Amino acid sequence: MENLNPTSSEDESMATGLEEKAKIKTLAINQNDHRQNANKAHAAGVNMEVGGLAGLWCNRHILRMMVQRDSLGKYKGSLLGMLWPLINPLGHLLLYTFLFCLVLNVKFNETGGVGNFALYLMTGLLPWGAFSEALSRSSTIVLEYPNFVKRVVFPLPILPLVTVLSPLVTETMAFTMLIGAVVVTTHKLNATVAYLPLIALSQLLLTAGITWVLASLGVYIRDIKHMMALALAAWMYATPIVYPASRLPQEFQFLLWINPMAGIITDYRRVVLEGLPPDWSHYACYTTLGVIVFYLGFKFFDKTKKSFADVM
Numbered sequence: 326m327e328n329l330n331p332t333s334s335e336d337e338s339m340a341t342g343l344e345e346k347a348k349i350k351t352l353a354i355n356q357n358d359h360r361q362n363a364n365k366a367h368a369a370g371v372n373m374e375v376g377g378l379a380g381l382w383c384n385r386h387i388l389r390m391m392v393q394r395d396s397l398g399k400y401k402g403s404l405l406g407m408l409w410p411l412i413n414p415l416g417h418l419l420l421y422t423f424l425f426c427l428v429l430n431v432k433f434n435e436t437g438g439v440g441n442f443a444l445y446l447m448t449g450l451l452p453w454g455a456f457s458e459a460l461s462r463s464s465t466i467v468l469e470y471p472n473f474v475k476r477v478v479f480p481l482p483i484l485p486l487v488t489v490l491s492p493l494v495t496e497t498m499a500f501t502m503l504i505g506a507v508v509v510t511t512h513k514l515n516a517t518v519a520y521l522p523l524i525a526l527s528q529l530l531l532t533a534g535i536t537w538v539l540a541s542l543g544v545y546i547r548d549i550k551h552m553m554a555l556a557l558a559a560w561m562y563a564t565p566i567v568y569p570a571s572r573l574p575q576e577f578q579f580l581l582w583i584n585p586m587a588g589i590i591t592d593y594r595r596v597v598l599e600g601l602p603p604d605w606s607h608y609a610c611y612t613t614l615g616v617i618v619f620y621l622g623f624k625f626f627d628k629t630k631k632s633f634a635d636v637m
Contacts, residue, residue, distance in 0.1 A: 377627070380480055380482070381480070381482060381483065381486070384483060387480070387483060388483050388487065388490070391483065391487045392487055392490045392491050395487050395491045396494050396495070399491070410495040410498065410499065411499060411502070413454075414447065414450055414454060414499055417450055418447055418450065421450070421567050422439060425442075425567045425568065426442040426443075427439070431567070431568050431569075433569045440510060444503075444506065444510065444598060445569075445598060446566070446567060447503055447506075448590070448593050448594045448597055448598060449564075449567075449590045449593070449594065451499050451503065451593075452528060452586075452590055453561060453564065453566055453586065453590065454492065454496065455492040455496040455528075455532075456528065457557045457560075458488070458492040459488045459489045459532050460532070460535060460536060460539060460553060460557060461550070461553050461554070461557060462488040463485050463488045463536035463537075463539040463540045463543070464539045464540065464542070464549040464550040464553055465550050466484045466487065466536075466540050467481065467484055467485075467540050467541075467544050467633060467637075468543065468544065470484060471637050474633045474634050474637055475634050475637065481626075481630050481633070482627065482630075484540065485533070485536040485539075485626070486533060486536075488536055488540075489529065489532050489533050489536055493525070493528075493529065493532075500521070500597075503597070504518060507597060507598065515596065515598075515599075515600035516600075517596040517597075517599075517600050517601060518597055520602055520603055521596060521597070523603065523608075524592050524603060524608075527612040528589050528615075529615075530612070530615035530619040531585055531589075531611065531614065531615035531618055531619070533619055534615065534617075534618030534619040534621065534622030534623070535618060535622060537622035537623050537625060538622045538625055538626070541630065544629075544633050544637065545629075545636060560584075560586070563587075564584055564586045564587050564590060565581070565590065565591065570587065570591060581607075582610065585610075585611035585614050585615065588604070588608065588610060588611040589611055591604065591607065592604060592607065592608060
């Protein structure tokens with residue numbers, strides 16, 4: 326049949342041409358935005374070209390800067406300033422020593438007195454304090470930096486690591502003082518303190534993996550931060566911090582194997598106070614678990630971070 330509307334084919338051709346021009350223009354805009362974001366990232370010293378765990382290493386200078394700022398800014402404006410990281414564990418030390426040693430007569434050694442209990446307690450409180458602080462802060466850390474999610478190019482996996490490393494710096498300072506107290510009290514320094522970095526590395530891997538998961542879940546489920554307070558309290562008393570592991574009933578001894586912090590704290594005490602190397606069977610268990618949690622936690626965060634901007 327002969328075409329009665331000669332202009333219809335011309336209109337279709339024009340529409341097709343306009344559509345192609347619109348696609349080309351949109352592509353050009355997207356490429357221009359990508360170049361602008363890359364330029365902003367480069368100007369800020371952010372390396373976004375390398376992804377995955379390697380990207381953390383490439384942006385380690387940003388992590389170091391944020392950890393330093395967080396450590397210094399945490400107590401900025403307070404009267405005692407940087408003394409608070411030392412006052413807080415000392416306050417807990419006095420409270421728990423009075424309650425568990427003097428009132429409940431808990432002892433880590435049969436011949437040990439109040440001073441011995443205080444040293445064992447402090448060796449457990451310091452790593453637990455760093456661990457619990459990291460977990461409690463991680464659930465809201467992404468929400469505290471909305472501009473990093475929406476407006477600038479930034480390696481988001483760094484944010485949970487700030488909550489891990491900042492209290493770890495405080496723990497290191499406090500452990501230095503603890504070792505000094507051990508030397509003054511026992512008149513000797515055990516050579517096994519050389520194992521401390523190995524235990525601290527395992528603690529770092531475990532804590533980082535958990536914080537990545539909590540940081541991601543905290544964006545989608547705002548109740549996480551409230552749930553963590555109760556969970557950490559239960560976890561603390563399931564860990565032999567204020568009591569020796571031998572006080573656990575036989576039917577609950579399995580908690581020492583499934584609770585990685587129990588093995589970590591026990592090994593801290595072995596190398597600092599008892600002059601023994603880590604319990605290598607426990608060490609292998611919680612270190613292997615730490616590596617697995619570290620890898621899976623990062624993968625979980627890396628996969629879920631793509632929707633952060635839509636939720637916030």
